[in-house]
Amino acid sequence: MEVVVVESPDEAxxxxxxxxxxxxxxxxDAVLGLATGSTPLPVYKELIRRHREEGLSFARARAFLLDEYVGLPxxxxxxxREFIRNELEQHVDFTADAILGPGDLDVPPTxxxxAYEEAIGQAGGVDLQILGIGTDGHLAFNMPMSxxxxxxxxxxxxxRTRQDNARFFGGDIGQVPTQCLTQGLGTILDSRxxxxxxxxxxxxxxxREAVEGPLSSRWPASVLQxxxxxxxxxxxDAASQLSFVDYYRSTYAGKPAGQGL
Structure with missing residues (x-):
């Protein structure tokens, strides 16, 4: 695990x-794993800029979403799926049907x-998976004790999750789906x-718990260890409770020239 501490989301x-x-x-032809929410938006905006101004192409790439609500039309x-369409897909050159979400398959939710695991496997597995972390340490919809x-x-x-997400549904928790489909923590670990x-x-x-705490289902993101x-x-700010932050800074600053992340 490599930790990189930056000044701002734009630098990230x-x-x-x-x-x-x-x-x-x-x-x-790489396979990308895409996350939703506000956290990856600065990354998507920069990818769009690079596509438009520098020719970065997604034309041969495929992508899989981390999760999806069940029951929304x-x-x-x-x-x-609409979030990704609006915030990334329609602004770059993914081909039609290059992006698949767990709710896009013509099978019952159960x-x-x-079927989604099979589709990822047939694509050769995810090369690069982007993730956000919840305040309780969740990854995708893998909540504590997953x-x-x-x-x-x-x-x-x-x-609690439905109440937290009610703000996206006009504050009405009754409009928030009660079920979801999510990649598992083991699935995420399979990404390269x-x-x-x-x-x-x-x-x-x-x-702090994900990076320096014990491996525990209480903090699902700790699985990345x-x-x-x-x-x-x-x-x-997010690094403010890390005990080894000086170590992370020095090792990142001392990386050999040309060695990427």
Whole structure:
């Protein structure tokens, strides 16, 4: 696990976009793992800029989403598939059907997990997975006490999660779906490179537990300690509770020239 501490989300966006650029230059047909929410937005904006101004292409790439609500109709503005369409896909050159979410398969929700795992496997696995971290340490919809070996599956959303997400549904918790499909922690561990972003003081405890705490289902993001190639990019506020922050700074500053993340 490599921890990179930056001044701002915009600085993080440039660093993470460099990872995408390097991968897509080496492997134009790379498989990308895409996250939703506000955390990855600066990265997506930088990727769009590089596509428009520098010719970064996604034309041969494929992508898989981390999670999706169950029960929202196709085209609903709060579907995560729509988020990716609006915030990234329509601004770059992904081909039609290059992006797949766990809710896009023509199977019942109870069967979607296995089918999604099969689709990822048939694509050759995820080369680069971007992640955000919740204040309680969750990754995707793997909430505290999720199995560290879990696979893509149907899950019931907790009342707290539905209440937290009600702001996206006009404040009406009754409009928030009660179930979701999510990649599991074990699925995320299968990615070849996982990049987790964390910004703001509200994420500081979760980042500390994920990076320096014990491996525990209480803090699902701690599973990344087991990932063979995990990069954690956090701003100063999110890094404020880390005990080894000086070590992280010095090792990153001392990386050999040309050695990327």
């Amino acid at each position: 966006a440039g660093i993470v976009a460099d990872i995408y650029t390097s991968l897509l230059t080496r492997r134009p 196709v085209g609903h503005p709060e579907r995560y 069967e979607a997990g296995g 199995s560290l070996a879990s696979r893509t599956r149907l899950k019931t959303l907790t009342p 490179h996982a990049v987790m972003l964390g910004f703001g003081r509200g994420k500081a405890q979760a980042v 087991m990932h063979p190639h995990a990069t954690i990019v956090v701003d100063e």
